[in-house]
Amino acid sequence: MKILDRYLLKEYLYTFAGVLFVCLIVMLVYMIIDNYDEILKNDPGFKYTVLYFANSLPFHIIQIVPLAVAIAILFTIGLLSRHREIVAMVAAGISARRIAAPILAATLGICLLSFIFSELVVPGCQQRAKYIEKAYIEGKGQRIQTKNQEIFVKGQGQRFYVMDAFDSATNTMTNPTVIDLNDEGSGLMLRLSADRGELAKERGQGKYWRFYNARRWSYDKDGRPNGFEQFDKPITLPMEEDLEKFLSHRKKPEEMNIFELGKFISILAKRGEHVGTYATDFHLKIAFPFSALIIGLICFCFAVRLDARNMVFGYAMGVISAIAFYGFTAVSQALGHQLILSPIVASWAPFALFAFLGYFFLNKLSI
Incomplete structure (x- = not known):
């Protein structure tokens, strides 16, 4: 030099x-x-x-x-x-x-x-x-960052998630309802409601959610009810990838690095958001x-x-x-x-x- x-x-x-x-x-x-x-x-x-x-x-x-x-x-x-x-x-x-x-x-x-x-x-x-x-600083308490309330989230395809609250610290849903619409989005195909749902990774490598006191309604192609089931015991069902991330508070772009942000964009695109x-x-x-x-x-x-x-x-x-x-x-x-x-x-x-x-x-x- x-x-x-x-x-x-x-x-x-x-x-x-x-x-x-x-x-x-x-x-x-x-x-x-x-x-x-x-x-x-x-x-x-x-x-x-x-x-x-x-x-x-x-x-x-x-x-x-x-x-x-x-x-x-x-x-x-x-x-x-x-x-x-x-x-x-x-x-x-x-x-x-x-x-x-x-x-x-x-x-x-x-x-x-x-x-x-x-x-x-x-x-x-x-x-x-x-x-x-x-x-x-704002005095809202330590739970403010883990609990998201009054949730309405679109999933992949024609699936929607509605619930009173989701706690990301325990991955627990309060009064969740899962709704599947037909391909045109004009009528119901399935509705699942429960008092509580929680993330429970079980068989295989997928993510499973356990629902308590679950009720399931099914509908025909015209949207008319054609079946109902009530489950006294908890039922465990597979759900889509990274569902818990979308039910919790979303991170802002500055809170993610480019790899996390890129993955987040990919998942959003799959959901049509x-x-x-x-x-x-x-x-x-x-x-x-x-x-x-x-x-x-x-x-x-x-x-x-x-x-x-x-x-x-x-x-x-x-x-x-x-x-x-x-x-x-x-x-x-x-x-x-x-x-x-x-x-x-x-x-x-x-x-x-x-x-x-x-x-x-x-x-x-x-x-």
Whole structure:
């Protein structure tokens, strides 16, 4: 590694670390102010307050890394330009692309670390933060995360599940009813009701559910009842895969890694459910950590041309570009959630547009 590369990397990485730290402090202060009333009202205690903020921060770290990269590059390269060090490098025959190489290589490393961090650390932290928020910060109690009430869920094909409640801690249904409609969905084929149902893995490798005090009605093709059975003893029936996951509280995309989210989307699609939200967020999970590289390239193009006369303008344009990327990504994500745009287009369009702008600005550099 050349002396120039080491010098640029040292200046950039130190600046990035400082900017990221300041951004995290600002984010933490905002979170404290935002939750102050709930904390004061429900008194979760020092332990759970600290745990809540500690588990909430990793998600916000991923969100602010691109902005921290943008500011760090603007400061690092901007100050070098102001002190005429960029002019000296160019006079020595070093091109803007060569100056950018170590900066962008380090930014790519930051992107890879962000992606790994978002997959290995963020989902678990988000789950814990959500649990602490509901149970302690909002004072709803520890059972709030395991018990889902008034459930109406579509299964595979024409099957529907209705029940008063489902407890994911014990995988227990309260007053469940399973309804099978005909292929057209216009009439009943079967109805099973019970006082209680519980997950009980038994013979073979499938998942079985045990129903207590069960009653079963069958219907002919015209929807007229043609049979009734009441079971004094518990009956055990096979049910579809991962049923308990859909009866419990659904995880948000940020609470799952890409493998969990991909499997969840596949199961949703089999049930005929709307997957626009999850599919869009699946692609964004892959794309967003690398947005720092694109924003960093654009900010470098502004910063490398700075001098004392246009420094404020250059800094402003760099920050505006970063904020514009965040805004465009948010709008595109919303369009993907509503299926106005396909999930792939909604997720990758902002990155394609700003990557093109970065390439355009880099080619416009005269140094």
